[in-house]
Amino acid sequence: MLGPLSNTIQGVVNLTWPMIIISSIILVSLRITYIFKNKEKVAIYKELLMLSFIIYIICLFQVVTFQDEVSWATNNFIPLKEIFRYDIGSRLFFKNVLGNMVMFMPFGFFVSYYLKNDRPTATVILTIIASISIEVVQMMIGRVFDVDDIILNVVGGLLGYYVYHILNTIGNKLPRILKNEIFLDAVSILILIGLLALL
DSSP: OOHHHHHHHHHHHHHHHHHHHHHHHHHHHHHHHHHHTTOOOOOOHHHHHHHHHHHHHHHHHHHOOOOOOOOOOOOSSSSTTTTTSSSSEEEEEEEIIHHHHHHHHHHHHHHHHTTTTSSSHHHHHHHHHHHHHHHHHHHHHTTTOOOOHHHHHHHHHHHHHHHHEEEHHHHHHGGGGGHHHHHHHHHHHHHHHHHHHHH
């Protein structure tokens, strides 16, 4: 069921890994230098979250600008026209409908995490700005503008907002020891090691 989505994610990783490695090394070395120079206190889990956000933006850039597929589609300015064109459960449904939502869930999550939003308004506005920017640039580089992509991206951003708030609510109810910075740093490092092992 999630095969097409997994293949898309794997394709993005295959295309972006050199850029991710180089960018990560440069950013991490710059950040470590800054921390030592300014004698800042470090929370590893916060640093890894920031690095994850930057890597996500790099991957997002790759997805929206460098797909090598030939598209015969035309610009779509009619809301919901393209969404209802796909059969639910088809490969194109997973790639174009669910894919657009999943692609923007991290955006909604990170925006909500950094802004500590109590309401989704800022997340929705920032998702709309990012999504319209992407669609306009795609049109400028010879791809197509699709208003349905904007709708799906906003839905994805909202889902990311709700994921953040669910996790935040659960986190607030955890015992103090599980909210300790050392514990969070250790969990973050284990997750990172797990992800690197999978890749």
